[in-house]
Amino acid sequence: xxxxxxxxxxxxxxxxxxxxxxxxxxxxxxxxxxxxxxxxxxxxxxxxxxxxxxxxxxxxxxxxxxxxxxxxxxxxxxxxxxxxxxxxxxxxxxxxxxxxxxxxxxxxxxxxxxxxxxxxxxxxxxxxxxxxxxxxxxxxxxxxxxxxxxxxxxxxxxxxxxxxxxxxxxxxxxxxxxxxxxxxxxxxxxxxxxxxxxxxxxxxxxxxxxxxxxxxxxxxxxxxxxxxxxxxxxxxxxxxxxxxxxxxxxxxxxxxxxxxxxxxxxxxxxxxxxxxxxxxxxxxxxxxxxxxxxxxxxxxxxxxxxxxxxxxxxxxxxxxxxxxxxxxxxxxxxxxxxxxxxxxxxxxxxxxxxxxxxxxxxxxxxxxxxxxxxxxxxxxxxxxxxxxxxxxxxxxxxxxxxxxxxxxxxx
Numbered sequence: 001x002x003x004x005x006x007x008x009x010x011x012x013x014x015x016x017x018x019x020x021x022x023x024x025x026x027x028x029x030x031x032x033x034x035x036x037x038x039x040x041x042x043x044x045x046x047x048x049x050x051x052x053x054x055x056x057x058x059x060x061x062x063x064x065x066x067x068x069x070x071x072x073x074x075x076x077x078x079x080x081x082x083x084x085x086x087x088x089x090x091x092x093x094x095x096x097x098x099x100x101x102x103x104x105x106x107x108x109x110x111x112x113x114x115x116x117x118x119x120x121x122x123x124x125x126x127x128x129x130x131x132x133x134x135x136x137x138x139x140x141x142x143x144x145x146x147x148x149x150x151x152x153x154x155x156x157x158x159x160x161x162x163x164x165x166x167x168x169x170x171x172x173x174x175x176x177x178x179x180x181x182x183x184x185x186x187x188x189x190x191x192x193x194x195x196x197x198x199x200x201x202x203x204x205x206x207x208x209x210x211x212x213x214x215x216x217x218x219x220x221x222x223x224x225x226x227x228x229x230x231x232x233x234x235x236x237x238x239x240x241x242x243x244x245x246x247x248x249x250x251x252x253x254x255x256x257x258x259x260x261x262x263x264x265x266x267x268x269x270x271x272x273x274x275x276x277x278x279x280x281x282x283x284x285x286x287x288x289x290x291x292x293x294x295x296x297x298x299x300x301x302x303x304x305x306x307x308x309x310x311x312x313x314x315x316x317x318x319x320x321x322x323x324x325x326x327x328x329x330x331x332x333x334x335x336x337x338x339x340x341x342x343x344x345x346x347x348x349x350x351x352x353x354x355x356x357x358x359x360x361x362x363x364x365x366x367x368x369x370x371x372x373x374x375x376x377x378x379x380x381x382x383x384x385x386x387x388x389x390x391x392x393x394x395x396x397x398x399x400x401x402x403x404x405x406x407x408x409x410x411x
Contacts, residue, residue, distance in 0.1 A: 010062045010063055010070070010072075010094070010103060010105050011094055011103070011104055011105045012035070012062070012072065012094045012103070014037060014038050014039065014093070015035040015036065015037055015038060015074070016035065016036055016038055017033050017034065017035055018034045018035065018036050019034045020032065020033050020034070021034070022068075025069075025127075027127070028067070028068075028069055028127050029067065029068045029069070030068065030069045030070075030071055031065055031068045031069070031070050031071070032071045032073055033070065033071070033072050033073065034073045035072055035073065035074045035075075036075065037075075037077070037090065040052045040077065040079055040090070041079075042079060042081035042083065042084060042086060042088070043079070043086075043088050043091065044081065044084055044086045044088065045081060045083055045084040045086070047081055047082070047083035047084065049081070049082045049083050050079050050080060050081050050082060051079075051080045051082065052077040052078070052079055052080075052090070053077060053078045053080070054075060054077060054078075055075075055076050055077055055078045055089060055090075056075075056076050057073060057074070057075055057076070058073075058074045058075075058076050058092060058095075059071055059072070059073050059074075059101070060072045060074065060092065060094070060095055060100070060101060060102060060103050061101060061102045061103070061106060061126070061127075061128055061132075062102070062103040062105060062106055063103070063105050063106050063109060064126065069126070069127050072094075072103065074092050076089060076090050076092065077089070077090045078090070096136055096139065097135075097136075097139045100135070100136070100139075101128070101129075101132050102128065102132060102136060106126065106136075107136040107139070107140060108140070110122055110126070110133055110136045110137060110140075111136065111137055111140035111141070114137045114399075114402075115402065119133045119134055119137070134395070137398075137399075138395055138398060141398035141399065141401065141402055142398060144401075144402075145398065145401045145402075148186060148203070150186065150203055150204050150206075150207045151207050151210070152210075153179050153181075153186065153204070153207065153210060153211065154181060154210055154211065154212050154213075155179070155180040155181055155211075155212055155213045155214075155215070156177055156178065156179060156180060156186065156211060156213075156214055156215070157177070157178040157179075157180045157214070157215040157216065157238075157376075158175065158176070158177050158178075158197075158214060158215070158216040158217075158222055159175070159176050159178075159216070159217065159376075159377070160173050160174070160175050160176075160192045160217070160219070161173060161174050161175075161176065161377075161380060163384065163396070164393075173191060173192040173196075174188060174189065174190060174191075174196075174393075174396075174397075174400075175187075175188075175189045175190075175191065175192055175193075175196035175197065176188050176189075176376075176380075176400060177197070177200050178376055180213075180215055184401070184403075185376075185400055185401045185403060186200065186203075186204075187199060187200040187203065188396075188397040188400045188401060190393050192221075193219070193221040193222075194221050194222075194224065194225045197225055197229075201229060208229065208230060209232070211230050211232075211233045212233060212234065213233055213234040213235075213236055213361075213365055214226050214230060214233050214234070214235050214236065215236045215237075215238045216235065216236070216237065216238075216241070216358075217237065217241040217244075217245075218237055218241065218242075218245060218351055218354075218355045218358070223235065223355075223358075234361055234364075234365055235357075235358045235361060236358060236361045236362055236365055237355050237358035237359045237361070237362065238362055239317050239362060240377070242313065242317075242352075242359060243310070243313065243314060243317075245348065245351065246306075246309070246310040246313055246348060247277050247310065249306055249310075249344040249345070249347065249348050250276050250277060250303070250306050250307055250310055250344075251273070251276075251277065252344055253302055253303045253306040253342070253344045254273060254276060254303050256302070256344075257300060257302055257303050258270060261297075265297060272290050272291070272294045275287050275290050275291045275294065276291070276294075276303065276307050279314065280311050280314075295307075302342055305340070305342055305345070306342060306344050306345060309333070309336075309337055309345055309348070312333060313333060316329045316330060316333065317362075320363065322363060323360060323363040323364045326360055326362075326363045327360055330352070330356065330359060330360065331356075333349075333352070334349045334352050334353050334356075335349075337349035337352075338350070338353075376403060379403045380400065380403060383399055383400070383403065
């Protein structure tokens, strides 16, 4: 490939190729291009009346040429300006960032692919260090999300995510704030509750009167924060968080039943955990059989009852067309659950009664944006499954910012 073509594909300008050289390294072939700047100028006063002295050589990896890794070998010169007498070192304009070992073109490619490919896989594919991939992604995301526009935010969603298993209890969670209308993630903070929202308060402060609704879970701390900081916004407990709360009760009942039965029966119940948590209509024929068999076990009557109430709540969301229908069905659900002998149902009824207005706001507000909440949580789980290298919160924070629907950069 001629160097002129590489200028366009690699975005390498104002340099000329002195020579090229091919060599073989373990598992891949390398094309080395030895470059020289076509001119020199003072970076401070822009004068071209300068003296340039050889200083050191810098090697940058660019986009591959076919199956060949491309390396640019660039001399970095010391520039002494005769006009302003400044002495500086020459910048390499196509380097991704200061002290980078890759070009801007490759850094952009890595950033674009990071949403669907693990950093380890990218490092292996481009034959570069894992740390180089990580630094390129972090630098790109930091530049992308340096400033956020809060002036047009109208509907927000707040959620807590359990991330850091081995941290202290108050540091295991992160709190996210999203724009429910599709503009992406507005804030990611370490911790949970009101304390985690302090930075968001400062940023949204001048525009808080624009907020019309808050979609959130049934956390009492979030409710108190919303009443205090955004008193005019409608508080919505969306479908996702209501069903999640019931799934938590189903799993709690499952664990309680397992502790009551013999080891053989406990193994059967343990192996069917996701059958009880999965939506009924999404069960495969095999899973449907497992569910029927599990509910026939005498000791599983408690678990079967809690599962039945979960499905009954889902039918309310699927069947209720308006606020009036939903209020009648929800009140009936709460009344029946509160008179049950099962502690998990009594607990759920108490929680739903306390948050009745927020749950019904889902219908009065036109259904909220449940798809945004579910989609975001699904993306976050996928990101955490590829979480090789997320040892630092600041990097994970940037990656979560990049989960917004309109945030990704196309190739």
